Amino acid sequence: MTTSPALANMSLQMRAWNIRRKALLMGQVQGQGYIGQALGVADVLAVSYFHALNLRPDNPEWEGRDRFLLSIGHYAIALYAALMEAGVLPEEEIATYGTDDSRLPMSGMASYTPGMEMSGGSLGQGLGIAVGMALAMKRKENTACVYNLMSDGELGEGSTWEAAMSATQWRLDNLICIVDFNNQQADGPSRAALAVGAETPKWEAFGWHAQEVNGNDIDALVAAFDVARRLTQPKPRIIICNTRMCKGVDFLEAREITHFVRVETDEWDKALAKLDDERPA
Amino acid sequence: MTRASAARKYEPRTAPTSRAATSAMIASLAAEGYDAVSAPFGHALVELAMANQDVVGMTADLAKYTDMHIFARAMPDRFYQMGMAEQLLFAAAAGMAKEGLIPFATTYAVFATRRAYDFIFQAIAEEHLGVKIACALPGLTSGYGPSHQAFEDLAMLRGLPDIVLIDPCDATDIKGMVPAMAAHHGPVYARLLRGKVPNVLTRHKPDYRFELGRAQMIREGNDVLVISTGIMTMRALDAADVLARDRISVAVLHVPTIKPLDVDVIRSEAARGRLCVVAENHSVNGGLGEAVAKELMLAGVHTPFRMIGLPDEFLEAGALPTLHDMYGISTKGVAEQIRGWL
Numbered sequence: 001m002t003t004s005p006a007l008a009n010m011s012l013q014m015r016a017w018n019i020r021r022k023a024l025l026m027g028q029v030q031g032q033g034y035i036g037q038a039l040g041v042a043d044v045l046a047v048s049y050f051h052a053l054n055l056r057p058d059n060p061e062w063e064g065r066d067r068f069l070l071s072i073g074h075y076a077i078a079l080y081a082a083l084m085e086a087g088v089l090p091e092e093e094i095a096t097y098g099t100d101d102s103r104l105p106m107s108g109m110a111s112y113t114p115g116m117e118m119s120g121g122s123l124g125q126g127l128g129i130a131v132g133m134a135l136a137m138k139r140k141e142n143t144a145c146v147y148n149l150m151s152d153g154e155l156g157e158g159s160t161w162e163a164a165m166s167a168t169q170w171r172l173d174n175l176i177c178i179v180d181f182n183n184q185q186a187d188g189p190s191r192a193a194l195a196v197g198a199e200t201p202k203w204e205a206f207g208w209h210a211q212e213v214n215g216n217d218i219d220a221l222v223a224a225f226d227v228a229r230r231l232t233q234p235k236p237r238i239i240i241c242n243t244r245m246c247k248g249v250d251f252l253e254a255r256e257i258t259h260f261v262r263v264e265t266d267e268w269d270k271a272l273a274k275l276d277d278e279r280p281a
Numbered sequence: 282m283t284r285a286s287a288a289r290k291y292e293p294r295t296a297p298t299s300r301a302a303t304s305a306m307i308a309s310l311a312a313e314g315y316d317a318v319s320a321p322f323g324h325a326l327v328e329l330a331m332a333n334q335d336v337v338g339m340t341a342d343l344a345k346y347t348d349m350h351i352f353a354r355a356m357p358d359r360f361y362q363m364g365m366a367e368q369l370l371f372a373a374a375a376g377m378a379k380e381g382l383i384p385f386a387t388t389y390a391v392f393a394t395r396r397a398y399d400f401i402f403q404a405i406a407e408e409h410l411g412v413k414i415a416c417a418l419p420g421l422t423s424g425y426g427p428s429h430q431a432f433e434d435l436a437m438l439r440g441l442p443d444i445v446l447i448d449p450c451d452a453t454d455i456k457g458m459v460p461a462m463a464a465h466h467g468p469v470y471a472r473l474l475r476g477k478v479p480n481v482l483t484r485h486k487p488d489y490r491f492e493l494g495r496a497q498m499i500r501e502g503n504d505v506l507v508i509s510t511g512i513m514t515m516r517a518l519d520a521a522d523v524l525a526r527d528r529i530s531v532a533v534l535h536v537p538t539i540k541p542l543d544v545d546v547i548r549s550e551a552a553r554g555r556l557c558v559v560a561e562n563h564s565v566n567g568g569l570g571e572a573v574a575k576e577l578m579l580a581g582v583h584t585p586f587r588m589i590g591l592p593d594e595f596l597e598a599g600a601l602p603t604l605h606d607m608y609g610i611s612t613k614g615v616a617e618q619i620r621g622w623l
Contacts, residue, residue: 110408117379122403128369129404132376132384135361139337140380159400162366166373169364 012218013280015085016046020248021275022081026097026104028268033098033106035271036245036252036261038078040216041149041180044241045082047221048147048178052229057087060114064144067133069118071126071150072180076108079116088115124157126150127177131166134175145229149178153185156194161206167236168207176228177208177238180215182245184259199240208238215241249274286597315479315515318452322415322473323351325459326385330356336463337377339363339386341370347387347417348475367397374412375404383411383463390416390431390472398437406444406468413462419448419472419511420562421591421608426598431472432591435539436567438470445493446539447471448511448562448569451481454537457491465493472511481515482535496543498550502532505619506555508547510536510569513560513589513610520615529623542572548580556622558587562610565590587622589615 023038049055053066070079077097083089089103096102103112109119118129130148137144154160167175179199183190190196203210209231213220221241228237245261246252249271252261263271330336330352338352342365353360363370367388374384393401393416405412416431423429438446445465449455455478462469482489486499499514500521507517514535521531534550536543551557551573559570570588577584591608605611609618 119403119407122399124368125372125400125404128372128400129376129379131369132373132378133380134376135373136377136380136382139382142380159368159372162364162369163372166363166366166369 011280012046012050012222015050016042016218017248017275017278017280018085019045019078019081021272022084022091022094023077024268024272024275025094026077026080027263028272029095030098030106031265031268032263033077034074034260035077035263036184036259037072037075037180037182038081039247039249039252040182040243040245041075041078042081042247043216043218043221044149044178044180044243045078047218047225048149049082049086051222052225053147054144055086055088060088063142066144067117067130067146069126069130069133069146069148070108070116070120071118071148071154072123073107073109073120075149075151075180076104076106076116076120079108080104080113083113083115086115089113123151123154124159126154127160127163127167130175130177131163131170131172134167134172135170137174143174145174145176147176147178149180151185152179152181152183152190152196155179155190155196155199164203164206164208171234172236173231173234175236177236179238179240180243181240182243184245186259203238203240208236209233210238210240212240212242215243216247248278284595284597315451315481315484317477317479319477320348320351320475321452321455321478322459322475323348325456326352327355329460329463330359333383333463335381335383337361337382337384339370339374339377339384341365341367341388341392343388343417346389346475347415347473349387367392368400371397371400371412371414372404375400375408375410378405378410378412379408383413385413385415385462387415387417387473389418389429390434391418391429393470394431394434394437401438401444401468401470402441406441409443409467411466412468414468414470415473416470417473417475421596421604421610422474422512422562422601424599424601424604427595430596432564432596433567434472435563435569439540439567439572443467444540445469447493447537448539449474449491449537450511450514450535452478453480453482453489454491458493458537461491461493474512479515481518485518491537494538494541494543496534496536496538496546498532499535500531500533502530502555504529504555504623505531505558506534506550506553507531507558507560507619508534508536508551508569508573509560510539511562513562513615516610516612516615517560519612520619523612523616524619527620529620531619536569539569539572542576544576547573547576548582551577551584552582554584556587556619557584558589558619558622560589560610560615563590564593566593585622587618589618
């Protein structure tokens with residue numbers, strides 16, 4: 001993406017660290033939030049926004065941009081952090097997170113926030129919307145890509161599989177789906193809820209090019225995104241990213257229930273301090 | 282409550298001596314005495330698409346049964362067969378609208394509203410996207426039973442902010458509504474009549490033209506005001522002819538746009554002291570009748586008020602003429618109810 005020369009060489013590790021830090025600061029404003037997901041997906045967002053996506057931060061609606069759909073509305077806190085890091089949103093608005101009249105509501109909506117491409121919140125919708133956008137972009141001979149970030153919980157929604165079949169039917173080689181597979185949904189492990197698993201062969205059987213990577217390993221993510229972007233086969237691509245909830249803040253990582261992690265008032269500063277200890281060189 | 286059909290489930294039946302002529306699922310609206318037009322929706326969409334490059338057609342395995350096949354044949358590269366997947370149909374339509382296209386998406390009214398409501402709500406309406414939804418088999422226009430009878434679609438959708446709702450009466454309405462749907466910025470849901478569709482309104486009012494959001498007097502009368510929508514305007518006009526023979530003078534106000542409602546015209550016509558009857562091809566819950574009643578109450582218009590519509594129950598299967606008589610939405614049923622209220 002286009003960035004100022006001073007920032008162009010900042011490492012992806014540093015980007016991910018900055019995203020985590022901004023997300024924690026937003027969580028602290030409200031004393032709550034889907035911080036576990038934000039910390040877990042920060043590396044995926046860093047590679048998406050600072051390696052893969054073609055964007056113009058000063059023009060979030062630029063026709064030639066790669067579209068990035070956040071199907072998981074409750075991950076908004078993570079995307080706001082990435083959009084701030086990318087310069088689409090001003091960092092000063094951290095303090096407005098979730099407050100009245102904020103552009104940063106706790107669930108992501110297209111009408112509130114520059115750079116938020118869809119209104120999520122009802123899970124299982126992003127991939128279908130992505131199919132329509134990818135079809136329309138082909139019709140308009142727009143060569144940009146559509147990315148859809150979804151959660152493993154959304155693999156349980158039937159609409160996800162309607163869209164999966166359609167993307168293959170229409171040979172959508174301009175569609176890249178990213179799954180944040182942290183194996184945590186509202187009531188517990190995703191794998192304990194709906195026979196989620198064997199994702200790579202499942203998506204391959206649906207006609208997709210599928211990769212599974214450690215979603216907290218920046219080098220592995222870069223390699224997977226590069227494969228997905230450069231592939232010439234006329235099929236949609238998916239990257240299943242195995243991530244760890246609360247990654248980067250060890251005492252939160254250790255908590256058993258992490259879908260909506262409880263962070264006590266005094267723990268936000270501790271979490272920030274812990275993150276500061278881990279600051280990349 | 283036990284349905285009549287369920288109560289008699291174990292009673293063997295014999296073949297009827299005379300068989301109703303109309304099959305369980307009508308290809309066309311039975312309309313005695315009116316000229317019919319073939320597939321007005323499909324032809325209007327082709328005409329619109331010739332003038333507007335952004336128009337595309339989509340369906341979920343029901344092109345043939347929504348007249349979308351006319352468009353698919355004329356413009357194959359602008360037609361998207363999405364398969365039997367209604368959630369995908371409306372999500373993808375939202376995606377297309379985001380990219381500046383004007384997608385017309387068709388299926389049956391039951392499937393759009395019941396199966397894909399959340400997608401119409403969240404992916405389309407919440408983002409104010411210009412998806413144009415056109416749905417066949419509105420109200421009681423199928424004899425297949427409740428699975429195909431969308432008698433509560435408008436009730437569901439009236440609760441959805443920001444969507445325009447249209448219930449056309451005939452081929453003239455359909456021909457007029459297609460370009461109006463495209464011209465409106467935002468989501469639109471239209472009920473669809475397919476196959477051979479009668480031309481009703483211009484026979485009663487030669488200069489009639491569909492206008493989005495506008496209610497129009499089709500027939501003047503002094504004793505009764507029928508406020509009607511969809512095919513019930515045809516029933517009301519035919520019933521008015523029947524009642525005229527008994528010197529009962531019936532006015533018919535046609536309301537093809539259910540949302541936004543033409544409140545001013547409805548209020549001023551209802552305030553003229555006639556018996557006010559709302560007629561709709563929809564459940565008496567949550568449709569035009571309740572919408573009109575609310576507006577009249579709010580405006581302080583106190584007038585004798587009656588409703589003709591489908592009862593609050595799961596409807597029976599059978600031949601449509603039989604069912605329309607059974608539920609009082611045939612011409613005869615409308616005329617008899619009005620006569621009884623006078």
